[in-house]
Amino acid sequence: MSKRVLIIGAGGVGQVVAHKCAMNSHIFGEITLASRTKSKCDAIARQIEQMHGRTIRTAALDADDVSQTVKLINEVQPDLVMNIALPYQDLPIMDACLETGVDYMDTANYEPKDTAKFEYSWQWNYAERFEQKGIMALLGSGFDPGVTNVFTAYGAKHYFDQLTQLDIIDVNGGDHGKPFATNFNPEINIREVTAPCRHYENGSVVETPAMTMSREFTCPENVGRYTIYRMYHEELESLTRHYPQLQKAQFWMSFSDNYLKHLEVLQNVGMTRIDEVDFNGQKIVPLQFLKAVLPEPSSLGPDTKGKTCIGTVLKGLKDGKEREVYIYNLCDHQDAYREVRSQAISYTTGVPAMIGAKMMLEKHWHKPGVWNMEQFDPDPFMDELMVHGLPWKVRE
Structure with a gap:
């Protein structure tokens, strides 16, 4: 059964995520792409329609504003919020997911705007609240991390x-x-x-x-x-x-x-x-x-x-x-x-974001709380990498 997702962020990686989700319509049935600058979302939506024949929705959103994100989540009713925005916005988007009871994922851990310091402690502190709410957060589903x-x-x-x-x-x-x-x-x-x-x-x-x-x-x-x-x-x-x-x-x-x-x-x-x-x-x-x-x-x-x-x-x-x-x-x-009209740096981050979302939506990886990628069985994710454009090899 296809699912509904809200993608927040329309930069280089957000563009790849939107394309790859659109290319997998059997999972991602309804896609909404939101960003502070709606024109960026609209440009990506036009690309997707021309290249893949799919229509996605777009919306303007200031992801720093929890109330705005809550309002958009309530309008879209997604099964999953995919945070492809800036690391500064991780916590406000997690707050919005807690308020609305929707699963969350991102590609990079939280970083305060005024301090060049990124660490997981702020997000790990959400684990009990996410577990009590019965929802899941998957952290760092890019390439590195991811x-x-x-x-x-x-x-x-x-x-x-x-x-x-x-x-x-x-x-x-x-x-x-x-x-x-x-x-x-x-x-x-x-x-x-x-x-x-x-x-x-x-x-x-x-x-x-x-x-x-x-x-x-x-x-x-x-x-x-x-x-x-x-x-x-x-x-x-x-x-x-x-x-x-x-x-x-x-x-x-x-x-x-x-x-x-x-x-x-x-x-x-x-x-x-x-x-x-x-x-x-x-x-x-x-x-x-x-x-x-x-x-x-x-x-x-x-x-x-x-x-x-x-x-x-x-x-x-x-x-x-x-x-x-x-x-x-x-x-x-x-x-x-x-x-997908993006260079490989964006591609190698965007494809794993789509795969992480797929893991969650198909319940291969799904457990209430806040989790890092290595805490789940790697095999189904590794299989998906082979299928969706990031084949891997092992050398002794």
Whole structure:
């Protein structure tokens, strides 16, 4: 039986989610796409009608306003609210779902607007209320977090008796031809990259300055060799919680010298600040101004060429012997653009969001409370990745 969903957020990832849901009408029978800027929703709706012959509804919504979201949920009557908006809006949307008794999911954990700090504690604190209400929240159903959590759970289930080390490696081998641009929301991207690095070692959190640890990594299948930098990413928090036997857990991402040089200059001149400054009698946040002048990530699709390579390197013990396994996905930017008019960064986040929703709506994953991806059986999700555009491989 097809279901009704409300998708909040019409950026690059929201566009992919709307397309992929529309392409699976046997599950997603009625789709409403809402955003602060309704014209963005309308543009995506026109794309979907032209490419897939489906009509979706659109709505204007300020997701910071709980009452507005409650009103829209009551009008739409969805089976699931898919939060593809900004991390700042996670808690208001969760509040609206609690008030209306509707299941919730997102792709990234909560982050306060005024502090560059993202962690799960705020959302985990909702667990008892969601359980009492009899509704479910699925956190971080993107790629990283999301698929990387499921890769870890799949590896732990099928390849290891005990996991001892986890390295999540995110390489974007694509080139958009711009002097400087971010592949997803510039504000979130720059806050994430400039934050102090944290990794887990022997049961403790180790903090180091941002971007100070790097190494070379060769991607499989001739994608290339890249410099990857250790940084903090939210899935480490949940994975070390649910796999306490991990002795070491790290996250790595590739960056070009060009990107890092631009970022260094922007930091030095104060353009990455998230506090307000006075400008011509007005208060502005430099990073938000920078976001306004940088290329919109959703506009990068036509020109981006190359592939992403994202996966997990797992080390541990099997039958008393040491083992190392690499589970990964390659995604081609141009293939993604042809299918949904977005580059692979948005695609690799949007497709798992649709699959996570499918898991919930079909009750493969459904339990009252607040949950991370690795807390469910990974097998059905891994099967869906193969079907919906993100095939994976395992290398010993």
